[in-house]
Amino acid sequence: MEELLQQIEQYKQEIAATTAANAEELETFRIKYLGTKGIVKAVMGEMKNVPGDQRKEFGQVLNAFKIFAEEKFATLKDSIAAGAQATGSSIDWSLPGSTIPVGTRHPLSIVRNQIVSIFKRIGFAVAEGPEIEDDWHNFTALNLPENHPARDMQDTFYVNQSPDYLLRTHTSSVQARVMEKQKPPIRIICPGRVYRNETISARAHCFFHQVEGLYVDDNVSFADLKQALYFFVQEMFGKDVKVRFRPSYFPFTEPSAEMDISCSVCAGEGCSLCKHTGWVEILGCGMVHPKLLENFGIDSNKYTGYAFGMGVERICQLKYKVNDLRLYSQNDVRFLRQFTSAL
Ligand code: PHE
Secondary structure: OHHHHHHHHHHHHHHHHOOOOOHHHHHHHHHHHHOOOOHHHHHHHHHHHOOHHHHHHHHHHHHHHHHHHHHHHHHHHHHHHHHHHHHHHHOOOOOOOOOOOOOOOOHHHHHHHHHHHHHHHOOOEEOOOOOEEEHHHHOHHHOOOOOOHHHHHOOOOEOOOOOOEEEOOOOHHHHHHHHHHOOOOEEEEEEEEEEOOOOOOOOOOOEEEEEEEEEEEOOOOHHHHHHHHHHHHHHHHOOOOOEEEEEEEEOOEEEEEEEEEEOOOOOOOOOOOOOOOOEEEEEEEEEEOHHHHHHOOOOOOOOEEEEEEEEHHHHHHHHHOOOOHHHHHOOOHHHHOOOOOOO
């Protein structure tokens, strides 16, 4: 009898340790302990071998064992049902998964990349130059000698009070850097940051971005310049965009012009961006001044060239209707998150 009692004790421990994660495991438990050929039945069957005087006591033990197994079954069953219910109510499998936040490109980068890709398609290569520039490349080589009144057009930041080093005021300095190294044919664009000592407001900033273009070769004409720029604005703003050229002055080009495009914000109707004129200036341009070519040992009787310099912020403003220049450098993610582009 001792043996049987020990055996029951062991079964109880096994039962206590049993878990069931699902209906299948619950059923396995039921068959093993409570089924017609199960352990509880088998143990009950031992009753007939128990001597008469011990039967009462033994009957109680067996009964308690049966109840123990049945209760365990009920508990397992309840917990599975509760689990299924919890799963059913708190998780909606039809909801989309949680998203992984992805960064966006800065609007100025998007627009710069678009400009670069348009000009690359018509044979322009990308050139770069330093932002800390010397007087020669930023001014003198570009036909802006010391004391030239046109230097006042651009308020310059000088580096360490030195009159020789400055933060470039335009990307035209890269024209000088390219022409001193490379001989025609030259066909480059130069995207980059420039600096001017201006009071920061919605319409002006002490740094901004330009894309310079330079094309020097045999027989380059003003008509080529107009055609290249017309191609550019149509690619950038669509076929309906209109352009106009106004005569202007830059020391490094002759003749010089500024190009306006029809305002894409109001479609020419008149708005605050175009100051109710329907036109917005986007760039300065002209035929490379012969003096520049000579400065770099390029024969100005043989070669001609055109150059242009456009403001990236202005083009971005027309594309995305950004009305305050300061937004570009405040790093407000609510602003930045709005721009998505493959470029
Ligand atoms: N560098 C001029 C500016 O910053 C733009 C320009 C570039 C004009 C090339 C003519 C030719 O205003």
